Amino acid sequence: MADDKRPEGEPFEEGAPAEGAPGADAAAETGSPADGIDEDELTVQDILDAAERETSAPADEHLADLKRVTAEYANYRKRTEANREVERERVTVDVVKGLIPVLDDLDRAEKHGDLVADTAFSTIAAKLRASVERLGVKPFGSVGEPFDPNVHEAIHQMPNSDIEVDTVGDVVETGYFLGSTLLRVAKVVVQVPSDG
Numbered sequence: 001m002a003d004d005k006r007p008e009g010e011p012f013e014e015g016a017p018a019e020g021a022p023g024a025d026a027a028a029e030t031g032s033p034a035d036g037i038d039e040d041e042l043t044v045q046d047i048l049d050a051a052e053r054e055t056s057a058p059a060d061e062h063l064a065d066l067k068r069v070t071a072e073y074a075n076y077r078k079r080t081e082a083n084r085e086v087e088r089e090r091v092t093v094d095v096v097k098g099l100i101p102v103l104d105d106l107d108r109a110e111k112h113g114d115l116v117a118d119t120a121f122s123t124i125a126a127k128l129r130a131s132v133e134r135l136g137v138k139p140f141g142s143v144g145e146p147f148d149p150n151v152h153e154a155i156h157q158m159p160n161s162d163i164e165v166d167t168v169g170d171v172v173e174t175g176y177f178l179g180s181t182l183l184r185v186a187k188v189v190v191q192v193p194s195d196g
Contacts, residue, residue, distance in 0.1 A: 093178055096137050100176060100184060103132065103139075107174060141175045141186025143168055151175055153185045159194035167191045 106125045109115050115122040141152065147166035158169055168188045175186030 089179070089181070092135055093181065093183065096132065096135060096176070096178055096183060099128075099132060102128065103176075104173060136179050137183070138177045139174045140177060141168065141171045141173075141188060143170060147188070147190050151182065151185055152190075153187045154190040155187050156189045158189060158191050160191040161194050163191055163193050165193065 106115070106128065109121070109125070115125055145168050147154065147168055152168065152175070155172060160167075160169070167190070168186075169191035170189040171186060172189065173184075173187040176183040
């Protein structure tokens with residue numbers, strides 16, 4: 001700057017008003033740079049203390065962000081666990097539905113006397129049934145229980161004067177639950193009350 005009127009050899013302070021400029025008198029009166037901080041007042045220890053305060057006590061906004069991220073992660077974990085449980089049950093249902101025809105064959109073989117005790121075939125049948133039960137499958141539908149149209153499918157009705165309510169007279173196909181999920185209704189012969 002050609003207009004600068006400073007003695008030669010004197011360094012130019014950036015940010016300080018030049019002589020004769022507006023605000024130069026105020027800076028000259030205080031004897032400090034334009035930002036109003038005396039450089040001699042700020043020590044290395046002050047800078048270290050300020051940095052330590054900033055790191056030891058996080059700002060409120062950082063704490064709020066941390067709480068928000070923690071809550072989002074907790075919600076994510078809950079959703080993931082719920083989805084994993086639903087997927088596990090879906091896969092189990094698919095596997096068990098594939099085994100139901102085999103269980104039906106075992107029931108028919110047992111009714112016909114093909115599952116004689118202490119034979120290889122009866123041992124295999126017992127192991128398969130135990131494995132399916134460990135998966136949470138529960139068979140239902142037995143002779144003498146009350147007929148429930150929600151879980152029984154009536155394929156035939158037989159009048160019976162000895163009963164007062166609709167009752168399962170014979171089970172053609174066993175029904176199965178997996179937990180609370182109905183895999184298949186039981187196909188049954190229903191005994192219905194008759195007058196005579």
